[in-house]
Amino acid sequence: DAKTTQPNSMESNEEEPVHLPCNHSTISGTDYIHWYRQLPSQGPEYVIHGLTSNVNNRMASLAIAEDRKSSTLILHRATLRDAAVYYCILRSAKETSGSRLTFGEGTQLTVNP
Amino acid sequence: NAGVMQNPRHLVRRRGQEARLRCSPMKGHSHVYWYRQLPEEGLKFMVYLQKENIIDESGMPKERFSAEFPKEGPSILRIQQVVRGDSAAYFCASSPHQGPAEKLFFGSGTQLSVL
Numbered sequence: 142d143a144k145t146t147q148p149n150s151m152e153s154n155e156e157e158p159v160h161l162p163c164n165h166s167t168i169s170g171t172d173y174i175h176w177y178r179q180l181p182s183q184g185p186e187y188v189i190h191g192l193t194s195n196v197n198n199r200m201a202s203l204a205i206a207e208d209r210k211s212s213t214l215i216l217h218r219a220t221l222r223d224a225a226v227y228y229c230i231l232r233s234a235k236e237t238s239g240s241r242l243t244f245g246e247g248t249q250l251t252v253n254p
Numbered sequence: 255n256a257g258v259m260q261n262p263r264h265l266v267r268r269r270g271q272e273a274r275l276r277c278s279p280m281k282g283h284s285h286v287y288w289y290r291q292l293p294e295e296g297l298k299f300m301v302y303l304q305k306e307n308i309i310d311e312s313g314m315p316k317e318r319f320s321a322e323f324p325k326e327g328p329s330i331l332r333i334q335q336v337v338r339g340d341s342a343a344y345f346c347a348s349s350p351h352q353g354p355a356e357k358l359f360f361g362s363g364t365q366l367s368v369l
Contacts, residue, residue: 173354184258184345184360185297192355232354241287241310242347242358244297 145229150249153219161214161248163229168209171234175242176203176214178225185228185244188214224252256280258348259328260361268369273333273340275364279348286329287347287358288321297345303329304352336368 146164153159165174176188189196189203191212196203202215216223226247259278267273279286288300302310303323314321318336323329333340343365347358 171354175357177358179297184347184363185358186360187357190355190357234354241299241302241313243299244289246296 145231145245147227147229147245147248149246150251152251152253153216154253155221156218159216159219159223159250159252161216161227161229161250162211163213164211165229165231166210168231169233172231174203174205174209174212175230175232176201177228177230177242177244178223179228179247180222180225188227190232219250219252221252221254224250226250258283258346258359258361260344260346260364262364263362264365264367266367266369267336269337270335273336273366273368275331275333275344275346275366276328277331277346277348277361278328279346280350280359283348283350283359285349285352285356286323287349288329288331289345289347291343291345291363293342300331333366336366338368341366341368 173190173192175190177185178188179185189198189201191203204213226249228244228247230242261276284305286303289297291297299313301314301321306325318334320332343363345360345363347360349356349358
């Protein structure tokens, strides 16, 4: 599976934008970029995913570099409830290995009031 | 539409007992995944099942662990003769289809404590 690299931790202030980076230099042409987050004592929660184009949804935006070797998850206005571990995951089109999500260490986001 | 339901939420077992963890996927979802999260560690894939079939069990320990997803009823993760090292949070996820663009929906997990 192609690997992703994320900072261990980041801090933000409430109501400010947050940009969470992810490097995936070994991404293949058919790998989708997924973001999930895990709040304390809860299961992971889907945030957003994309292939080549930037994506927006009600939770966040995903900016994908032109060469696809990196991406950035953007939370437009962080709230205290956004404090979580954020995982950037590549999902392959391969039939078996691509079926599972392989979680790395993720980025622990702290939001200061 | 109810989310992925896992029960029990907390399960306490003594060493040597059996643990059965249940997962009811979202309605219409035929793909189920089990993950384990040891204390202070990341989420590790265990097994992927599609109705009555195990598709990928590459993350399952070779002994004592088994999983099933019968035609009717929830998916079951079974741990025989539990040991203290099995204490962890076990998460189940489901999806309606298989593919790299599919979202997974996770349950709230079962916290297993082995005394």
